[in-house]
Amino acid sequence: MSMLYSDDDRMLADSAEEFFSAQSPVAAQRALRDHSSELNYDPNVWQQMLELGWAGVTFPEQLGGLDFGFKGLGAIFEAKGKYLAASPMFSSVVLSGSLLQQLANSEQQAWLSDIISGEKRVALAFEEQARHAPDSCLTTATEHGNDIILTGKKTMVIDGVSPDAWLVTACYEGENRVFIVPFSEQVTVQRINLVDSRNYAEISFAQLKLPKTALLGSAAETRKALAHTLDLGRLCLSCELLGAAKALLNMTVEYLKVREQFGVKIGTFQALQHRAARCFVELELAQSTVMAALSAADxxxxxxxxxxxxxKWKLANTADLISNEAVQMHGGIGVTDELDIGLFVKRIRVAQMCLGDADFHHARFAALMA
Structure with a gap:
């Protein structure tokens, strides 16, 4: 089983890096932070990503996708990480699109087609606690005549402000199920402000009435689909963390080459060389875990x-090491807003926590391998 990019994957990776470098550089993320909008991403950049077909990279051709594979998707997310590019690709395409692909019936598939074409944007709402707990669900869905009544609250809904719909998990007949909830003024939406300045929301439902056609899949299908979808999300976050860590290490090495102290370049100090070398080795090891997971997905x-x-465990720890060393080796200027380091550190901290931190995945890996 090959763990390397194919020529096609490499071409997609190169084109993604060129695209984000030109259309969504780190400076654009800084501008989004300083002039916050409702979406917290640039819809023009997102439209260009859609025109490149990236929303359909992993989906089959009969659904309007490219059937390109997960290594191609991973290459895009690694490039996104290098440039801190904000878009709804993770929330709408990877999480919501994957879940719909596995659970939607022929009528509900229209939502997936609209996600791939970019006509609709959908957000997955499943977290209810401060820490990632995918099996916990206090939101309830109960039958009332021909309707379903939804009551509960979801937090950390990624791109949850003003989507066209949410995919909401709720306890229905004793099982965790998923419902399509179109955007409605009856849903209470409160923005959550995190350090990476992206679009997050807390949403609440108080006796929200839904048709029975809002229910996706069977109970058994839902358990399997949710687990697989969250793993795809964790894999894409790992790719993004890999890209961000690579960018930070490159910035740090370049700084070591030009910064002078005591009349010499600090990159000549052996202690700093050893620290940079350790970061490089850990990053190479981390990349191998990502490539293995991408191959397993394909x-x-x-x-x-x-x-x-x-x-996810390895990238969380490696990105933590490299972000800390980047700040330390830049010295005092590393903690100022003058450099982009802080923007990377903030995004890394959120991505580390999202869909399970290092401790969560350390324990999960041990349980899976037992």
Whole structure:
């Protein structure tokens, strides 16, 4: 099983890096932070990503996708990480699109087609606690005549402010199920402000009435689909963390080459060379875990879940090491807003926590391998 990018994957990776470098550089993320909008991403950049077909990279051609594979998707997310590019690709395409692909019936598939074309944007709402707890669900869905009544609250809904719909998990007949909830003024939406200045929301439902056609899939299908979808999300976050860590290490090495102290370049100090070398080695090891997980996704490997948790754990720790060393080796200027380092550190901190931090995946990997 090859763990390397194919020529096609490499071409997509190169084009993604060129695109984000030109259309969504780090300076654009800084501008989004300083002039916050409702979306917290540039819709023009998102439209260009849609025109490139990136929303359909992993989906089959009969659904309007490119059937390109997960290594191609991983290459895009790694490039996104290098430039801190904000877009709804993670929330709408990876999480919501994957879940719909697995659970939607023929009528509900229209939502997936609209996600791939970019006509609609959908957000997955499943978290209810401060820490990632995918099996916990206090939101309830009960039958009332021909309707379903939804009551509860979701937090940390990524791109949850003003989507066209949410996919909401709720306890229905004793099982965790998923419902399509179109955007409505009856849903209470409160923005959550995190350090990476992206679009997050807390949403609440108070006796929200839904048709029975809002229910996706069977109970057994939902358990499997939710687990697989979250793993795909964790894999994409690992790719993004890989890109961000690479960018930070490159910035730090370049700084070591030009910064002078005591009349010499600080890059000649052996202690700093050793620290940079350690970061490089850890990053190479981290990349191998990501490539293994991407290969497992493309080959429907039975060890996909464990390989994803290994990658997420490794990237969380490696990105933590490199972000800390980047700040330390830049010295005092490393903690100022003058440099982009702080923007990377803030995004890394949120991505580390999202869909399970290092501790969560350390424990999950151990349980899966037991």
């Amino acid at each position: 080959n429907a490997d039975s060890e996909f879940a464990s390989s994803v948790s290994l990658a």
